[in-house]
Amino acid sequence: MLGGAADVAGSTKVILDYPDAGEFQPYGALGDYGGHNLRYGIREHAMCAVVNGMVLTGLRAYDSCYLIFTDYARGAIRLASLMDLPVLHIWTHDSISLGQDGPTHQPIEQLVSLRAVPGLMVIRPADANETVEAFRLAMPHKSRPVALILTRQAVPTFDRSAFGPASGLANGAYVLADAPDGKPDVILIGTGSEVALCVAARDLLAKDKIKARVVSMPCRELFDAQDEAYRESVLPASVTARVTVEEASPIGWDRYAGPKGIVLGMNTFGLSAPLKVVSEHFGFTPERVAAAAKMALGL
Numbered sequence: 001m002l003g004g005a006a007d008v009a010g011s012t013k014v015i016l017d018y019p020d021a022g023e024f025q026p027y028g029a030l031g032d033y034g035g036h037n038l039r040y041g042i043r044e045h046a047m048c049a050v051v052n053g054m055v056l057t058g059l060r061a062y063d064s065c066y067l068i069f070t071d072y073a074r075g076a077i078r079l080a081s082l083m084d085l086p087v088l089h090i091w092t093h094d095s096i097s098l099g100q101d102g103p104t105h106q107p108i109e110q111l112v113s114l115r116a117v118p119g120l121m122v123i124r125p126a127d128a129n130e131t132v133e134a135f136r137l138a139m140p141h142k143s144r145p146v147a148l149i150l151t152r153q154a155v156p157t158f159d160r161s162a163f164g165p166a167s168g169l170a171n172g173a174y175v176l177a178d179a180p181d182g183k184p185d186v187i188l189i190g191t192g193s194e195v196a197l198c199v200a201a202r203d204l205l206a207k208d209k210i211k212a213r214v215v216s217m218p219c220r221e222l223f224d225a226q227d228e229a230y231r232e233s234v235l236p237a238s239v240t241a242r243v244t245v246e247e248a249s250p251i252g253w254d255r256y257a258g259p260k261g262i263v264l265g266m267n268t269f270g271l272s273a274p275l276k277v278v279s280e281h282f283g284f285t286p287e288r289v290a291a292a293a294k295m296a297l298g299l
Helices: 044-056 067-082 094-103 110-115 126-140 168-172 193-209 221-225 230-234 273-281 286-296
Strands: 001-004 038-041 061-066 086-090 121-123 144-147 174-177 188-191 214-216 242-245 261-265
Touching: 001 038, 001 044, 001 221, 038 067, 038 094, 044 061, 044 067, 061 067, 067 110, 094 144, 094 273, 110 121, 110 144, 121 188, 126 144, 144 168, 168 174, 174 193, 174 230, 188 193, 193 214, 193 242, 193 286, 242 286
Parallel strands: 001 061, 061 086, 086 144, 121 144, 188 214, 188 242, 242 261
Antiparallel strands: 174 214
8 A cells, every 4th residue: 555645645635654654765865665645746737646656556545635626636546546546645625614725716517527538536634534435435446446535624523323333335325314204304414524514404404393314425426326225215205395405516416406496505605714704605505405495495
C-alpha cells in the first residue's frame, strides 16, 4: 500500500505514519525507494496517471486531493475506470461548507460528473464509522476504482447503539434512524455531512408529531445495484413525501425524491464567508430541511 497527495497530504490526512512507512525518495535524500509516502506535488493529472501505472504493476496505490481539483485529473480518472483498475481515490473538502475558501474551492458539479463515470464507485460517508466501512468495502476490490469523498469540517459520529449499523454502507443506502413504529410520514435522504442535518431535522419534526425516517445514501451506484426488495425496504413506494439533501448539484436526485419529493441542492456556485454564514445563506440548516419535509407533506 502506497500513495500520497497533490501537495495537500497534511490537509487530506493521507500520510502513512506506521513504523518504517518512510518517504519514497531517491537514495540519499529524505528516504529511499522503499518508502510508502509519495510526494506528487501540485500535479493532479500526473498523480492519478502515476497511480494507474502503479496499480497496473500489481501495487495497491492511492491518490488524494481536494474534490474540486479532480477536474484537472479527469483523463486519468476516466482511464482507471475504462481499464477496470482498483485505484483508490481519496478526495476531501467536498462541499460549500469550506466557508472562506470560497467558490473556487467549493465543488458543485464534481459529484454528479464523477457519478456519471461508468464503473467508478463514488462513496460519500456520513461519519467515522461509515468511513471505516468504506475502506473495508474498497480494499478487496480487484477490478473497480473507488472514490472516497470526505468532508473537511467536523461532523458527529453517530452512536450505533441508537442508530442503524454503519455496515449498511455496503448496500449503498440504509435506514440510519426510523420512525418509532417503522412507518414514517416522510423520508429524509442525505449523504456525507448532510446526513447530520437530516438527523437534526428529524428531531425537530418529532416535536410536531411528524414521524421521519433518515436514510444515509453514501453510494448511489451500490444502492441501485441492490434487488428491488431491499430498495423498497429502505425507500418504500408508499411514502411519497421525501427530501434529499446534498450540498452539490441536484442533478439525479429526483429519482430518489420521487415526483412529490423535494430536492435540496446547489444551483449556483458557492460563497466566500464563514461556514455558518454559507450554510444559512443557502438553506442547509435543520430548520430548512424540516420545513421542506412539511412542504412535501402538504403542511
